[in-house]
Amino acid sequence: MFLKLENIRKEYDGKVAVDALSLEVPRGVIYGIIGPNGAGKTTTIRMIMNITIPDSGRILMEGAQSGAAFKNRVGYLPEERGLYKKMTLEEIMVYMAELKNYPRSKAIGKIDYWLDRIGLAEYKRKKVEELSKGMQQKLQFVTTILHEPDLVILDEIFSGLDPLNIELIKDIILEMKRAGKTILFSTHVMEQAEKLCDNLCMISYGRKVIDGKLTDVKARFGRNTIQIDIEGDGAFIASLPGVRKMIEFNNYIELHVDEGVDTNSLLRAVTEKVVVRRFDIVEPSLYDIFIDMAKIDPAELDRSKEAAGV
Amino acid sequence: MSKFWVIFKREYAQVVKKKSFIVGIILTPAIMAGFVLLPTLLIGKKATSAEKLAVVDRSEQGIGRQFEESLKRYKLEASGEPYYIVEQVFELPAADTVRFVAVEDSLRQVITDKELKYFLVLKPDAQLSDTNLYLVTNSDNFLSINRFEGRLSDILASIRLEESNVNLGVDSVLSLTRQVDLKIRDAKGESLPFLTKYMSALVFILVMFAMILGYGQMVMRSVIEEKNSRVMEVLVSSVTPFQLMLGKIIGLGAATFTQVAVWVLLGAGIYSMKGALNIDAAVDRIIFNPLIIVFFALFLTTGYLLYSTVFALLGSIVNSEKEAQNFIFPISMSLMFPVIIAMYIVQEPNSTLSIALSLVPFFAPTMMTMRLVFVAPTLTTYSVLSGIAAQAVLGFVIVVLTIVGMIWLTGKIFRVGILMYGKRPTLPEIVKWVKY
Numbered sequence: 001m002f003l004k005l006e007n008i009r010k011e012y013d014g015k016v017a018v019d020a021l022s023l024e025v026p027r028g029v030i031y032g033i034i035g036p037n038g039a040g041k042t043t044t045i046r047m048i049m050n051i052t053i054p055d056s057g058r059i060l061m062e063g064a065q066s067g068a069a070f071k072n073r074v075g076y077l078p079e080e081r082g083l084y085k086k087m088t089l090e091e092i093m094v095y096m097a098e099l100k101n102y103p104r105s106k107a108i109g110k111i112d113y114w115l116d117r118i119g120l121a122e123y124k125r126k127k128v129e130e131l132s133k134g135m136q137q138k139l140q141f142v143t144t145i146l147h148e149p150d151l152v153i154l155d156e157i158f159s160g161l162d163p164l165n166i167e168l169i170k171d172i173i174l175e176m177k178r179a180g181k182t183i184l185f186s187t188h189v190m191e192q193a194e195k196l197c198d199n200l201c202m203i204s205y206g207r208k209v210i211d212g213k214l215t216d217v218k219a220r221f222g223r224n225t226i227q228i229d230i231e232g233d234g235a236f237i238a239s240l241p242g243v244r245k246m247i248e249f250n251n252y253i254e255l256h257v258d259e260g261v262d263t264n265s266l267l268r269a270v271t272e273k274v275v276v277r278r279f280d281i282v283e284p285s286l287y288d289i290f291i292d293m294a295k296i297d298p299a300e301l302d303r304s305k306e307a308a309g310v
Numbered sequence: 311m312s313k314f315w316v317i318f319k320r321e322y323a324q325v326v327k328k329k330s331f332i333v334g335i336i337l338t339p340a341i342m343a344g345f346v347l348l349p350t351l352l353i354g355k356k357a358t359s360a361e362k363l364a365v366v367d368r369s370e371q372g373i374g375r376q377f378e379e380s381l382k383r384y385k386l387e388a389s390g391e392p393y394y395i396v397e398q399v400f401e402l403p404a405a406d407t408v409r410f411v412a413v414e415d416s417l418r419q420v421i422t423d424k425e426l427k428y429f430l431v432l433k434p435d436a437q438l439s440d441t442n443l444y445l446v447t448n449s450d451n452f453l454s455i456n457r458f459e460g461r462l463s464d465i466l467a468s469i470r471l472e473e474s475n476v477n478l479g480v481d482s483v484l485s486l487t488r489q490v491d492l493k494i495r496d497a498k499g500e501s502l503p504f505l506t507k508y509m510s511a512l513v514f515i516l517v518m519f520a521m522i523l524g525y526g527q528m529v530m531r532s533v534i535e536e537k538n539s540r541v542m543e544v545l546v547s548s549v550t551p552f553q554l555m556l557g558k559i560i561g562l563g564a565a566t567f568t569q570v571a572v573w574v575l576l577g578a579g580i581y582s583m584k585g586a587l588n589i590d591a592a593v594d595r596i597i598f599n600p601l602i603i604v605f606f607a608l609f610l611t612t613g614y615l616l617y618s619t620v621f622a623l624l625g626s627i628v629n630s631e632k633e634a635q636n637f638i639f640p641i642s643m644s645l646m647f648p649v650i651i652a653m654y655i656v657q658e659p660n661s662t663l664s665i666a667l668s669l670v671p672f673f674a675p676t677m678m679t680m681r682l683v684f685v686a687p688t689l690t691t692y693s694v695l696s697g698i699a700a701q702a703v704l705g706f707v708i709v710v711l712t713i714v715g716m717i718w719l720t721g722k723i724f725r726v727g728i729l730m731y732g733k734r735p736t737l738p739e740i741v742k743w744v745k746y
Contacts, residue, residue: 049547051729068550076547082540086324098316099548140544 001063002027002182003048003151008057010043017043018206021057025184025199030177032197032214033186034286036294040206041186042079045155048184049076061151072100075149079156079186081140085129089120092128093143102147114142118168137161141169145176152176154185158192170196190286200286202293209293214286221284221292226255226263232274240269247291252278254288313549317557318564325528325565335572338517343597345513358388361454363428365399366413369436373465374399377430380461394454397426404434421446430458437469460489502595502687508656510596511683512649514606515676519645522614522675525566526621526641529558530634533625533728542728551725556717559618566614570607577603601686605702606679612709613675617641619716626720626727627735648677659684665701671712674705719744 003025010018018040025031033041046052048059050071061070083092090111097107115121118138120131128136137160145152152173158166173183173196187193193200200217202210210217224244228234229252237253238246242261247254257266267279284292325331367374377396384393400413417429427449433442445458464484471483536542545554581598596602620641628634648655648667655664659681668677678701685698692699726743727735735743 046729051543051546071548074547076544078540078543078547080540080543082536082538082542082544084535084541085539095316095320096544096548099313099545101312143544 001025002061003184004058004060004063005044005048006058006060008044008047008054008059010040010047010052010054016206018047018054018203021203021206021208023201023208023211025182027182028177028180029198030173030183030185030196032193032200033184033203034188034190034193034200034290035186035203036290037188039203039294041203042155043206044203045076045153045184045186048153049074072102072147073150075100075144075147075152077141077144077152077154077157079159081137083128083136083140083143086127088125088127089115089131089139090124092139093146096143097147100147100149107146110146114146117172118142134161134165138165138168141172145172149181151182151184154183156187157185158187158189166192190290194286202290204294210289217289218283218286221289224257224259224261225282225284225288226257226266227278227280227282228253228255228270228276229278230270230274230276234270234274236273237270240266242266245292247288256284256288256292314553314557314560317549317554318561321532321558321561322564325525325562326568331565331569335569338569339573339576342513342517345509348509357386357393360386360392360395361427361451362395362397362425363430364397364417364426365430365432366402366410366417367399367432368402368404368410368434369432370401370404370434371437371469372401373432373436373469374401374430376465377461380465381457384457418446421448427451428454428458437466437473463489504656507596507684507687508652511652511656511680514602514679514683515646515649518606518610518613518676518679519642521566521569521610522617522645523642525562525614526617527638529562529618530621530625531631532558532562533622534628534631534634537625537629537728537731546725546728551728552721554728555622555721555724559615559622559717562618563611563614567611570610574603574607595687596683599686601689601692601699601702602679602682605682605706608706609675609679609709612706612713613645615713616671616675616709616716617645619713619720623716623720623723623727626724627730627740629731629734633734644672645676647673648680652680655680656684660698668701669705669708671708674709678702678705 001024003023005021005023008018008021009016021040021044023044033044035041043052047054050059058065061073064070084095087095090108093111093114094104094107098104111124112121115124118135118141120135120139123131123135128139131139141154141157144154154173157169157173161169173185177183185196194214197214199213200210201208201212212220228237234248234253237243237255242258243255243266244258245256247256255266257263263281267276270276270279365374365377378399381394381396382392385391386393402410402413414431417426420426421429428445428447430445431443436442443462445455447455467484467487471478476483536545549557577597624634624637624641628637651667655667655677658664664677664681667673668681670677682698682702686692689698694700694703722744723740727740
């Protein structure tokens with residue numbers, strides 16, 4: 001296992017930020033940490049980065065406690081971005097690489113490639129403050145990976161980027177994965193997590209609620225989601241037998257139904273009252289899982305597991 | 311350690327590359343020398359034109375005429391002309407108060423530095439009490455006033471003698487009671503004028519103050535900038551907060567040191583050409599005093615290190631420069647404290663209190679420098695085992711030890727503070743960080 005968190009706990013002023021968190025991140029995967037705002041994602045990442053120290057538990061990289069040498073092998077893009085405004089692009093790229101003990105000459109040799117890649121080649125000798133916010137984000141992403149880290153940690157990587165730049169960064173992330181690097185990212189935008197990650201873990205209220213390969217996670221939640229398009233008022237559907245939950249979107253309704261429910265009779269019951277234009281049984285999206293799980297207090301989850309004898 | 315150097319290099323280059331740094335290197339010593347020389351030049355300035363005065367004499371004893379006569383001994387150095395011109399002596403009868411009031415009023419109207427600088431009023435029985443005579447003037451020229459006092463004392467004393475029945479000649483009594491004019495010399499010979507020493511001390515302290523506060527605040531600003539721009543988080547994912555803090559403080563400190571080193575070289579260059587340059591003796595004895603030079607450089611650098619750790623600490627706990635302003639005042643006050651009590655220190659530079667205050671870590675850099683300027687130029691020999699040199703060494707050691715302690719303390723607070731945004735921590739919280 002490349003990166004391993006063992007039973008991490010962190011409290012701030014009596015408030016538990018992260019509790020009993022264990023993670024295993026295999027080498028060469030794209031690993032997503034998802035969860036609602038304030039769930040503990042950034043705290044977890046900061047502990048992995050050794051910026052804050054867990055109250056208890058261990059963080060291991062390749063079996064060794066994370067330390068100074070570890071820092072040099074990681075590239076970290078924090079959620080709150082920032083660069084020295086008065087430095088030129090090339091200066092800051094070399095400086096950040098040097099802070100990772102990356103040889104100066106090697107860093108200088110890679111500047112042109114990366115600036116060209118993110119379309120900022122002409123700004124090489126300009127100051128950071130002359131860049132737009134989106135450009136600064138791209139620049140910071142590049143400074144994060146210039147020193148060829150084995151592990152890249154990206155906190156809310158896509159926030160504030162336009163679709164073109166999202167594509168650009170996604171391509172670079174996939175390239176890094178192919179080169180055997182491990183990428184750990186956090187997001188609360190599920191569509192991106194769904195498209196990118198191999199493995200994921202979801203944190204809610206400071207605790208892990210889901211963990212595993214994306215395909216496994218989806219399989220676990222089963223094919224118990226139904227999307228329907230109707231004409232008319234569909235409010236009654238929520239109270240039909242077997243319907244666990246109904247989410248109304250602008251253009252369609254999504255139903256979460258109990259395991260083993262008779263979908264045929266459900267469809268019949270709906271057509272009796274309104275016109276149905278589409279009735280689809282689908283895999284749950286990560287979005288649904290997220291909504292589902294984020295609402296549950298994990299302490300509750302523990303109790304119900306105990307009650308069920310799990 | 312190599313990461314420390316990376317940070318050090320950046321912080322150092324950032325300052326040294328600025329134009330203001332080069333300008334400061336050249337301007338500061340010029341200003342220093344100017345301030346040290348200025349009072350000496352002004353006080354030594356010789357009068358070139360005569361001072362005009364008038365006398366209103368109601369004594370009916372001819373005191374006014376005698377006073378006019380006695381002033382004739384003073385000549386202008388440049389031309390040999392009389393120093394004082396008595397425009398008129400108004401000899402009024404003692405009883406005629408109406409005319410006296412009119413004369414005095416008209417004299418008051420014309421009193422200016424150029425036309426009429428002084429007028430002396432002698433009431434009846436001027437010899438009996440000092441309340442019976444006064445000088446009207448808008449000037450505070452001590453030299454002239456002292457001369458007038460001296461001459462009047464002689465005249466009035468002779469009148470008193472004549473009135474009493476002492477059986478001695480007037481002249482012999484005057485020569486017997488002559489006041490002593492005490493010339494002051496220190497162990498090295500001719501004494502330095504007090505004002506020269508005082509101004510030099512102030513200039514040394516002001517330069518120290520400006521550099522410590524200037525560079526110290528640069529440390530603070532750079533921490534606040536990194537906090538605000540959130541670069542901090544990237545930095546601490548690459549280096550330890552301690553490396554960052556030290557790299558910053560010592561990087562900027564090296565810039566300070568560069569400045570001082572250039573000055574010392576500059577000074578050495580001037581000193582080597584001393585003969586050709588005709589340097590003022592006062593400047594020679596203060597600025598080129600080895601004890602003062604060495605300890606000024608040492609206290610400037612250590613003073614900077616001491617205060618910059620305080621500023622690094624401050625920068626790590628506040629969110630903006632505005633928030634920091636409230637704290638800067640007490641910090642600068644502790645640096646300026648010697649100036650506030652300067653009058654005491656300069657009168658008693660070797661009193662127990664002066665020595666004790668100059669050994670308090672946060673006062674030592676400026677306070678010890680002030681004492682050095684007052685004491686060192688008068689000494690013929692120095693010993694590191696006793697006296698001012700020993701005290702300066704002790705003060706230096708105390709400051710260095712305090713720096714070590716402060717770096718430890720600041721390091722503890724710094725590593726937590728730099729990642730705290732938003733609310734400013736309370737004192738109990740900060741205490742908790744230290745223990746944590």
